[in-house]
Amino acid sequence: MKTKHLIYLLGLPLMIYTCSSDSPDDVIPDPKPDPTSEITYDDNIKSIMSANCTQCHGAPTSQGAPFSLTTFTQVKNRVDVIISRMNNSANPMPPAGLLSTDVRAMVKQWKDDGLLEN
Template sequence: MNNNKFIILCFMLGFTLQSCTTAILDEVDKNTLPPLEKTVTYESDIKSIMTNHCITCHAGPAPNAGLDLSTYANTKYSAEQGSLVARMNNATNPMPPSGKLSPETLQILDKWITDNLPEN
């Protein structure tokens, strides 16, 4: 490759890399979301959140931290104690370990607690 082609290639590569941008999405605050109008229940809303985000570690004969979130009664107890949502909202060490749940999911959990933790 001659010098002119090399210089043009480097220029084009530099221009291309410079024009690339990274979109940074602002995290939505759950308090700015529109309020949920429906009653949130364990069976219709919370159970799937626990199944998708929690019970891989927090279920079975030896759940992590001794916390079994595989049943309504156990999840309700954890929510009543304040540890369930507090840990999910922890900025430095949130649960699940893969990262903080979406503001929409956290809003559903908060609404369930506000609705007095109904099962059905």
């Protein structure tokens, strides 16, 4: 068999595989660390808030932040405006700039999963 044919035979399944795993569902990166488990406040969101938000949105608040984001209830009650500002590149939270796509997707996923505490 000519090498050309061999490449075609080997390449076609690979192409099909690559294309099929590139469906529109995959555009939003899977939340980390475990894409198969649901996002919860205790496991995922609390650490995002304390790493990126509570230096201003702490208890007490500082640097002009209008409210605390240190408890499950506080974060849950403001989830829509939190998601909106975390993804607002013109006026982001934190003010220093947008966080990674993964982190932002995780907060969104938390809402989609039903705002679980643990």
